[in-house]
Amino acid sequence: MNLTLKVWRQNGPDDKGHMEIYPVKDINPDMSFLEMMDVLNEELISEGKDPIAFDHDCREGICGMCSMFINGEPHGPERRTTTCQLHMRSFKDGDTIVVEPWRSAAFPVIKDLAVDRAAFDRIQQAGGYVSVNTSGNTIDANAIPVPKQNADKAFNAATCIGCGACVAACKNSSAMLFVSAKVSQYALLPQGKVEAKERVRKMVNQMDLEGFGNCTNTGACEAECPVGISLENIARMNREYLSASLSSAE
Amino acid sequence: MKLDANIPSGSLGQKWSSHKSSIRLVSPANKRNIDVVVVGTGLAGSSAAASLAEMGYNVKAFCFQDSPRRAHSIAAQGGINAAKNYQNDGDSVYRLFYDTIKGGDYRSREANVYRLAEVSANIIDQCVAQGVPFARDYGGLLDNRSFGGVQVSRTFYAKGQTGQQLLLGAYSALNRQISKGNVKMYNRHEMMDVVVEGGKARGIIARNLTTGEIERHGAHAVLLCTGGYGNVFFLSTNAMGSNGSAAWKAHRRGAMFANPCFTQIHPTCIPQSGEYQSKLTLMSESLRNDGRIWVPKDKKDAEAIREGKLKPTDLPEEKRDYYLERRYPAFGNLVPRDVASRAAKERCDEGFGVNATGQAVYLDFSSAIERYGKTEANQLGITNPSKEKIIELGEKVVASKYGNLFEMYDKIKDVNPYKSPMMIYPAVHYTMGGLWVDYNLMTNVPGMYALGEANFSDHGANRLGASALMQGLADGYFVAPYTVGDYLADEIRTGAIDTNSEAFEKAEADVVERIDNLINSNGTRSVDSFHRALGKIMWDKCGMARNAEGLKEAMTEIKALREEFWKDVKVPGRKDMYNPELDKAGRVADFLELGELMCLDALTREESCGGHFREEYQTEEGEAMRDDENFAFVSCWKYNDEPSKAELVKEELTFENVELKTRSYK
Incomplete structure (x- = not known):
């Protein structure tokens, strides 16, 4: 396959950045997208x-x-599908492919296509955990049965890989899908219920501080999510947030 | 030089509990004045950093990725072992211990392995308390599955994403401590060297990979949780960034490297498809629970398949050779990884391989789909179900167990594994070797610890499936946080480490000089071209089968390649900004030394055991011939100017609780 790539080049966070055109030749359709980028880089x-x-x-x-x-x-x-699992057989010989970084004020560009997603870490640090010490002296793992349905839903929410595609897909750069996945995972499990209210308040607050936009329910995040995190999680987070807001902070 | 493993006295079952209650503690007031550096944030690193911070130490944690959550533990698929005996199938701590010792072909330390089995149950309790969503059955209790090399179901799992869920659990514990200010996290930072002063580890030199800045970080203890070195083979199931540099730097500063040649070649990976390939993808061992491995019985059929004239689904049952079931009836498709890998290689070398390259075997789910389909039909009360109905129901069950793995296979190979068998071939996956540590997980350099895959201690010459996650979390949550205190009790009067000392100056100057050499060497060849060349030498001569002649050749070739590298490597860009090529160059430079040591170790070990198969030492049926009389020891290598001159120190292995037997899975 022969292709034309238009790639965003930006030499650091303060550079203005521009698109550059690169022809690539003799690409094997079984290559992954990143392997094609390796060839170009070589x-x-x-x-x-x-x-x-x-x-x-x-x-x-x-x-x-x-x-x-x-x-x-x-x-x-x-x-x-993530970029690394995208294969060149998804394109046609002669295609022009435009490649840009994630674009969001909360994800500043480091260089070219690499962005800084530390904002996601900070949201998790704000409350994305169960406050349990790591002594191992907790109760037996089977002491609290979890209904399979809830366990499965919690698992599905927990499969979020934190890539940021939801933010990049959203016209508002909203991080609601990402945050709601974590909020949901814990809200669905008995272990996470204890701190559920405080957690959702803190995580949403941090999300706002980081400069992510609001959710206007377009669903682009769900459509583009490489692991299929469902919009249902956003609905659950909104319920959790509302219920937390209606009860006193103490 | 003599190495003391510091194994506590007492009976096997008492060692850990009595040791834990008798080692020294550091008071809370003193802990506040003690700094600990943790390098790497996989299962071992994240859990250790979180636990130490929770205990009150000042922790600094480092990872080269953009977030601690990206560490390669995330990619572990199948599960984590624990001796819970929830399935009531006769499991016990002793059985898990015994299986691990036997699976490791009697080349690991009894006391360490027993402790691992002992704390395994706590790991599950801990993770569940943290909200890790393990698979559950309809009664809401935890589900288990079986893994290679054992005859019980003790593996806990979260679909094919167990590593992800466990790492995110440890990451959440780490985040909790970061939010409290007890851990300072350094993302996109790489450890460039360990600083050893007065014989003790006193901190690290790190490089900020975004700005290129070199930083000094003093600490009273340094924990290396930096994973394995499988990427020395270029193609492996490791992440692109996984590297052996931290361990290698520690080795150059005096830490012993133990059993470097013990490499695990995993039997079920997606075969290589072309020269451009950048990495190999694992298909979880859990698939061997339900998948049956076969090649055609007749070479002509194999040829026809390779040429695309015959489809595997067209080949009737009687023309298939389920070679694992044939050779090892007791364990069948669930033999340990080293045995399964060698058996696949043997069939392919004999000309029975499938795939255009001839380097692949089939992993077939059709009988599992049928079996599950029938059970499901019975449960649903469908009488006389049609074949189509059975397959439809069976596929649903298989999807619920392995859905994400099947999807991944389909994406990579563009073949639907529900309808046509998967093609698989062995690939480098894990390194059992690593930094030598004593019972306390401390290297021979006081104050320097190695946890998880970075150390050598628990898996001997072959690791059992679902045991890597267990070891990473055991070391990080339940072992190192206690044993580190025993050493740090002597450090309460030391005060903050002075990073302006001569040792720090010198270490930083070395780091800067090396970076300058890389960035200024105006050569012609890319870093990857050297890495690929090294990988080929390693795979051909120090891979699944090794012999003396090949290993000697490999050592000469690697040395020559290393000299060529420093003369002719081309590293673009600048050192004072984000420059992934420069990062890679430093790692490959270290692999070019480590690879040679691996060959030396393989050459010195004149026996076949576990993943180390020397062609000279095999039975007539091609089974490994272990030599307990002469080689029941850990090979510990001391650095001496260059890899080929490394000095061998032996830690004799004594077995007081198990009898050394020929490992048989027949």
């Missing part, structure tokens, strides 16, 4: 040019590090 290095910086690590769709906005969609055209 070429750039051999020509003495600056390779394109992008984040990636596990390359099996679970670490959540890869983050490319491909042809107007986070992680590209395939549903429920």
